């Protein structure tokens with residue numbers, strides 16, 4: 001750090017805002033898959049913020065789209081007026097969502113997107129009972145924290161909703177771990193039926209779930225689970241909300257949305273993070289009859305503003321024009337294979353998992369399943385020393401997460417892999 005920015009940060013921002021690294025870094029510029037800090041050190045970025053820089057840094061198409069809007073002299077007035085690029089982006093997202101006769105409501109964050117989804121579901125169903133999944137993360141409003149099962153991220157106990165918890169798809173720990181895929185799905189359906197019968201009054205509004213739990217450490221249940229759960233939900237008219245904040249836009253490689261691995265279409269899906277490639281843009285999509293269940297007026301001053309949606313259009317076009325979903329699958333496979341090979345030599349690694357360019361490594365004490373956050377932290381710091389940024393996560397803080405730009409090249413994947421494997425070797429030595 002070039003000045004006392006860390007001290008100033010600590011003096012003026014609240015202590016509950018986490019900062020990465022023993023010596024936090026200030027990123028001052030970026031290009032492609034790399035960022036440079038205030039000391040002039042360049043890093044390969046395998047986290048992209050938190051999966052926010054989806055198509056890399058300094059993309060001319062995005063810069064030009066935003067500059068074009070700024071040159072009109074109007075950064076934003078209000079979403080009470082027609083905004084051409086908002087409508088255009090909504091049309092594209094509606095078409096891609098897989099949801100019939102879709103309506104799109106834009107917000108500024110994933111938290112607000114989930115709030116909006118909950119607003120719709122609770123209005124439609126006239127119920128504030130929600131099913132959520134253990135170890136989930138859905139945001140930082142009261143309602144979003146209320147449906148967040150990851151306790152260290154749920155900073156308030158003032159929950160406006162009644163929530164009942166389903167088991168997570170964790171394949172290492174917990175009741176459903178170690179079951180084969182068919183048994184896992186059967187047990188999860190049984191769990192859902194039991195929770196409905198014993199912990200709710202039956203008139204539940206919705207189930208909200210992440211296809212791959214992001215903050216939870218990229219944990220995912222077997223493919224097909226959502227379809228099996230939805231069969232039960234449909235018996236009661238309970239809506240399914242897929243939180244695609246981390247899994248959307250082709251990140252998982254095999255599909256455009258995470259829910260598609262499950263062979264079922266949700267009633268609502270929420271998106272955020274990557275679609276703005278750094279600009280604040282998020283939203284919820286749902287069938288017209290579901291979305292229009294909200295009778296009162298609901299509006300967001302900035303949600304879908306001209307600058308964010310200009311960026312969003314440019315980002316989405318870029319993802320589609322450059323087949324980035326396919327790139328995520330191809331380059332993700334190189335990373336996954338390399339990490340799995342390294343894991344075989346390092347007993348501190350209990351699991352390498354994920355899909356596409358959404359991959360995680362879980363660290364334990366060798367020979368046990370005991371989470372080892374300290375060793376994960378060492379790998380994290382050593383990777384940074386080697387010139388690679390990754391993310392942390394997991395219920396026990398013992399997981400390292402990778403969500404690089406979907407534009408990552410095969411060579412960059414191998415370069416990052418070598419740094420990471422070296423860090424794992426040194427941390428475990």
Ligand code: PMP
Pocket residue numbers: 050108109110111112114137138139140210214215243244245246272273282
């Ligand atoms: N849902 C998921 C799955 C997330 O990962 C996050 C952010 N980590 C959110 C919702 C909340 O998004 P935001 O931080 O934009 O409010």
